Amino acid sequence: MDDLDPILTDTLRPDLPPPPPVEEIRARGRHIRRRRQIAYTAASVAAIVLVVGTGMALQSWMVDNDVVVDPVGPDTPTGDAPAGDDPSKVDASEATGPEPSQREGVALPAGDLIVHQRAFDIYAVTLEGEEIPIFQAPTIEVSPDVSPDGQRILFSSGDGDNFDLFVMAIDGTDVTQLTDTPTDPEFEARWSPDGTRIVYMRRNVAEERSEIWTMRADGSGQTALYTDADASLVPTWSPDGSAIAFTSYVGESFDVWIMDADGSDARRVTDLPNDEWNSVWSPDGRFLTFSAHPDGGDRDLYVVEVESGEVSLLLDTELDATGPMWHPNGTRLAYELNRQIWLVAVSATGSGFEVGDPVRVTTSPEQHGAPTWRVGG
Amino acid sequence: MDANSESQFESWYERSYSRIAGAVAMMFGSPDLGEEAASEAFARAYSRWGQVRHMGSPEAWTHRVAVNVAKRRLRRASLERRLLQKNRPVDDTMPPPHPPSEVWEAVDGLPDRMRQAIVLRYVGDLSQADIAAVMGVAPGTVAAHLHAGRERLGAMLGVPLGSREEQSRG
Numbered sequence A: 001m002d003d004l005d006p007i008l009t010d011t012l013r014p015d016l017p018p019p020p021p022v023e024e025i026r027a028r029g030r031h032i033r034r035r036r037q038i039a040y041t042a043a044s045v046a047a048i049v050l051v052v053g054t055g056m057a058l059q060s061w062m063v064d065n066d067v068v069v070d071p072v073g074p075d076t077p078t079g080d081a082p083a084g085d086d087p088s089k090v091d092a093s094e095a096t097g098p099e100p101s102q103r104e105g106v107a108l109p110a111g112d113l114i115v116h117q118r119a120f121d122i123y124a125v126t127l128e129g130e131e132i133p134i135f136q137a138p139t140i141e142v143s144p145d146v147s148p149d150g151q152r153i154l155f156s157s158g159d160g161d162n163f164d165l166f167v168m169a170i171d172g173t174d175v176t177q178l179t180d181t182p183t184d185p186e187f188e189a190r191w192s193p194d195g196t197r198i199v200y201m202r203r204n205v206a207e208e209r210s211e212i213w214t215m216r217a218d219g220s221g222q223t224a225l226y227t228d229a230d231a232s233l234v235p236t237w238s239p240d241g242s243a244i245a246f247t248s249y250v251g252e253s254f255d256v257w258i259m260d261a262d263g264s265d266a267r268r269v270t271d272l273p274n275d276e277w278n279s280v281w282s283p284d285g286r287f288l289t290f291s292a293h294p295d296g297g298d299r300d301l302y303v304v305e306v307e308s309g310e311v312s313l314l315l316d317t318e319l320d321a322t323g324p325m326w327h328p329n330g331t332r333l334a335y336e337l338n339r340q341i342w343l344v345a346v347s348a349t350g351s352g353f354e355v356g357d358p359v360r361v362t363t364s365p366e367q368h369g370a371p372t373w374r375v376g377g
Numbered sequence B: 001m002d003a004n005s006e007s008q009f010e011s012w013y014e015r016s017y018s019r020i021a022g023a024v025a026m027m028f029g030s031p032d033l034g035e036e037a038a039s040e041a042f043a044r045a046y047s048r049w050g051q052v053r054h055m056g057s058p059e060a061w062t063h064r065v066a067v068n069v070a071k072r073r074l075r076r077a078s079l080e081r082r083l084l085q086k087n088r089p090v091d092d093t094m095p096p097p098h099p100p101s102e103v104w105e106a107v108d109g110l111p112d113r114m115r116q117a118i119v120l121r122y123v124g125d126l127s128q129a130d131i132a133a134v135m136g137v138a139p140g141t142v143a144a145h146l147h148a149g150r151e152r153l154g155a156m157l158g159v160p161l162g163s164r165e166e167q168s169r170g
Helices: A004-012 A022-051 A055-064 B003-028 B031-047 B058-084 B102-108 B112-122 B128-135 B139-157
Strands: A113-118 A121-126 A131-135 A140-146 A152-158 A163-169 A186-191 A197-204 A209-216 A223-226 A231-237 A243-250 A253-260 A276-281 A287-292 A300-305 A311-315 A321-326 A332-337 A340-348 A353-355 A368-374
Touching: A004 B102, A004 B112, A004 B139, A022 B003, A022 B031, A113 A131, A113 A140, A113 A340, A121 A140, A121 A368, A131 A152, A140 A186, A140 A368, A152 A186, A163 A186, A186 A231, A197 A231, A223 A243, A231 A253, A231 A276, A243 A276, A253 A276, A253 A287, A276 A321, A287 A321, A300 A321, A311 A332, A311 A353, A321 A368, A332 A368, A340 A368, B003 B031, B003 B058, B003 B112, B031 B058, B058 B128, B102 B112, B102 B139, B112 B128, B112 B139, B128 B139
Parallel strands: A209 A231
Antiparallel strands: A113 A121, A113 A368, A121 A131, A140 A152, A152 A163, A186 A197, A197 A209, A209 A223, A231 A243, A243 A253, A276 A287, A287 A300, A300 A311, A321 A332, A332 A340, A340 A353
């Protein structure tokens, strides 16, 4: 004990509020207990009802009524609590993953689809605008990425506090958890071109730093690739798998960076005024497309030629455009604009690109984002 | 729940509520949020008291639930915006209230995690292990935050730091 302790104790302790009558807390606790019982009944019913296509109403009811079935169990504090101190681990009947994890798969039409997040669920939309739910749960699902063979979807799922990475079949079945880091959320996972590895962003909460990590496709071998900046986000593999582009905060803004696939030789590619985000490789590996607002206005889509570093405007949208994703054949670009998914035809001219008229693909009023292509099917 | 368990819960609740509500209020800068989060956390503890009471530290668990309830309330409104910004790190905690005090100003000037650790220690009266459980970090990280925070506060307030008994406590 030294002179500082009494000063802190006496000064910092506010006029602590008196506890409400314990009967109020007991009544509230009894209500929570009943609600929890209802939630598990409802979740079971929802898995059935979703299959016949009317689950949205029930899901909305669950959300509206604050009925949460989250990956670590309702009422469970997220974090590194000792297992013995975690009630969700005492009661083995509680939820252990984004529900529903096992149900009948969604029948997806043949042809190109844009898989994306819609209101924190995973959806696909046909190029004709038909929106098809692939995975709906009371948890929050973001950052989908379709595997190169079109058979699986990586995504991040969580309760708002913590997120882990999961993989499922393209039809929404066979959900498998890949990461289990109670304190550190993971987002923005991307498949390697050969589908054997995954690169992703992991938020190191203890160090208050966002890092780039990699692992095998089955979740094993999780390894930090790049931890040298305060924040490194949104990694993507080059088409030949030899390099990874990412967004990194060094200095006073976010810029596009590249490193070798083993994490070595990180170098800055763009250094525009303000922030650059969401870089993705063109299918030929020559360019990176990204979202930026060098004039301080709305975010438009730009390209940078990787070898020369020459930057040019690709698409002036007059609103914030982000999340660009090339069709693998390099003729179209999907992106997010004003909560909707848009599509634009792009053709290479040798020295640059010509773009067609953008077309809005999604129409429902919810927030749509993070487009990723499922080709053919 | 039998009478003995009810009595045990009531006595623990009366002892612990104010510290948790006060610490959460200080962490998020809102007395209302502190009381609401603490009430919700104690109600959740009551709803599963048969399990919570056997924990090593029911108070740390409840503290952590309260912090998460408060975070969730704050994040609910800002979550969509945060995700649209592609998870750009956002400090969505609020600064503590500012009674006209040199000590408060010094604490307010600490980095977020250091400030949280100091508040949980000196307002919540939690041990380092319990603070680690609440913050979701390793106890060693808490020790580092407390050490650095106290060093900074001592320098800012001109208070000499004596023995390091505090550093080994908890």
